[in-house]
Amino acid sequence: MRISVIGCGHLGASHAAAMAELGHEVIGVEIDPDKCAVLNTGKSWFYEAGLDDLLARHVPTGRLRFTTDPGAAAAFADLHFIATGTPLREDGRGYDATQVVSAIETLVPLIDRPATIVGKSTVTVGTVATLQRIVTANAKVAGVELVWNPEFLREGHAVQDSLFPDRILVGLTTAAARAAIEEVYAPITARGDIEMVVTDPQTAEVAKAAANSYLAAKISYINAVAEVCDLTGANVDDVAHVMGIDKRIGHAGMRPGLGYGGGCLPKDVAAFAYAAGEMGAAGAAGLLDSVQAVNRGRQYAAVALITQALNSDVCGRTIAFLGGAFKAGTSDVRDSPALRLADRLHQLGATVRLFDPEAQDNARRTHPHLAFADSALDATHEADLVVIATEWPAFTTDPKLPADAAEHVTTRTVVDVRNALDAGPWLAAGWTVHQLGRPTRTPTA
Ligand SMILES: NC(=O)c1ccc[n+]([C@@H]2O[C@H](COP(=O)([O-])OP(=O)(O)OC[C@H]3O[C@@H](n4cnc5c(N)ncnc54)[C@H](O)[C@@H]3O)[C@@H](O)[C@H]2O)c1
The missing domain is CATH 3.40.50.720 (NAD(P)-binding Rossmann-like Domain)
Structure with missing residues (x-):
């Protein structure tokens, strides 16, 4: 055709x-x-x-x-x-x-x-x-x-x-x-x-909005549960696993972290919430407002975790910041939770040294005030902390990175705000691993 x-x-x-x-x-x-x-x-x-x-x-x-x-x-x-x-x-x-x-x-x-x-x-x-x-x-x-x-x-x-x-x-x-x-x-x-x-067209319009908003709600739900885990010492990954075994819930979209971003979910939830409010669908509008509020709060949860990991506030500290894309697999930085966090840390006085394998140019264009590194390893040079902000496999599963970066940093502390890290090689290389909604893990002997 x-x-x-x-x-x-x-x-x-x-x-x-x-x-x-x-x-x-x-x-x-x-x-x-x-x-x-x-x-x-x-x-x-x-x-x-x-x-x-x-x-x-x-x-x-x-x-x-x-x-x-x-x-x-x-x-x-x-x-x-x-x-x-x-x-x-x-x-x-x-x-x-x-x-x-x-x-x-x-x-x-x-x-x-x-x-x-x-x-x-x-x-x-x-x-x-x-x-x-x-x-x-x-x-x-x-x-x-x-x-x-x-x-x-x-x-x-x-x-x-x-x-x-x-x-x-x-x-x-x-x-x-x-x-x-x-x-x-x-x-x-x-x-x-x-x-x-x-x-009919109106059913198609609502079905699309409802599907995207449901995906966002699922992400916010497990993030809300992560807040409870942080306060109780429970492990949100195990909680999500237990929940997802139930076929009515499933495991997809159940990874806690920085929240949703990109060119679709944030605007689609906001637009659906607004439309629902305008037409008097108060239950839908209220539910979607809560989904958005939880999502906005993830950035503050991440800053709190980073502060706890540093044992001090972030001002004057150097942070190797791995990730800029709103998620792995794309160079898209629209409404990127990673860049929002990088920006916040910069505002708080940290030197944020960012590297992303595909979104580097876009991040540099939209956030020229941040510092940029030529590689993940380069970003870790004399850093006080490593933050994994986008779940690229090169950051989360490459066993060489923790071993090599261990020689460059001032302190072997990694904060994974995507809960995507394969922690074993990091712990073995002497790192302390912090994740949202999980107890801190200290190096294995
Ligand atoms: N990006 C996704 O993964 C995705 C998934 C599902 C739905 N959508 C929806 O698809 C739509 C497009 O999203 P996107 O992410 O591709 O946006 P985008 O901004 O990446 O792409 C839109 C493109 O249209 C071009 N454009 C604008 N006006 C034009 C015109 N009159 N003639 C020709 N080109 C024109 C722009 O220059 C731009 O390149 C949105 O409604 C989005 O919600 C996107």
Whole structure:
């Protein structure tokens, strides 16, 4: 099928590449000429595991190409995915839908034959109805359909999740739209192992918001339990394990730490909380406000743990700070809990020496006042403390790092605010290990 993807950011570039991999002919439209130029070299402008491999495979053959010109997409494609951003409004009152509205207002008048527009961006309930009116008002031909197809991919697994999604959710109202969606996703549904849920647009909108908010709630729940563990001497990892054995609870998303971040969960929970409050769903709004309050509190819990580990306040101390990405597997630093913590420690007077294997340039751009190291080992040079702030395997499971870093630091103290560390090699190399919600562990003989 000939398709376009409008907006080639973290979602759109991954989706465009996956669609090419599934056999479609794809044109990506990206308004930013610099991002577009990079994508046309067969590489991504951000790090996402496996994405460069797909771009390198499909850009040189012409199966996948990128342009800044929406007219080229209108002329080429019969189905148009919309993957532009929906950031939180500056006043916090729900999403700023400007990018989505503008993409649709630009594209629709350029379409000269029946076509299907498929929104993937995350939007508030009621947005699709508004966009449908915009499509109807701007269409020059009959048969321009609007469908909403919320995306559930996880950054760091975007390629895998696009090719092998858990489910496909579509909100639509006509048989023609359904036929187009079934055709574009046929290479996935033909495998017979995933469910395509076809529903009305408002159900699709609420289902996406509800799913992301549930994931955030699960993270905040185990973090709230970690607070109790800190006060009682209980071990939150064991508590989470016991809870997760229950099939109704499960282990996924049950790792306590700094809380959720990134370009999706924080804004999606905030927007859903705001929308629920506005429509008078007081229970939902209150619950989601608590989820957010617990998440905000994680930074203070981390500072308290670091202070306890140093046995003094952080002012004047040097901290090797490993991690800047909001999670491992991506270079994305949007709403990164790691950078928020680094910033707080800097404000409190610490010298924060940061290293991240993929997000270093983005962190340097957004937080130029921090110090930066060329490697994890370099960051530990004469440091008073090591903080593991993003769960990259190079920090958490590489047995060489604790042994090598032990020779560089003034004190062998590591604070793992992601609860992801394989502590054995650190303890064996003489380190004291602190984690949120767990008793401190001292070196093994
Ligand atoms: N990032 C994810 O993992 C993810 C997962 C699920 C859902 N989503 C949702 O997908 C949407 C996009 O998220 P993202 O993280 O990819 O954002 P992003 O900011 O990384 O990407 C958006 C891209 O759209 C481009 N753009 C804006 N207006 C345009 C226009 N008129 N024409 C062409 N390009 C335009 C921007 O330059 C940018 O590159 C959001 O609604 C988000 O909530 C994202």
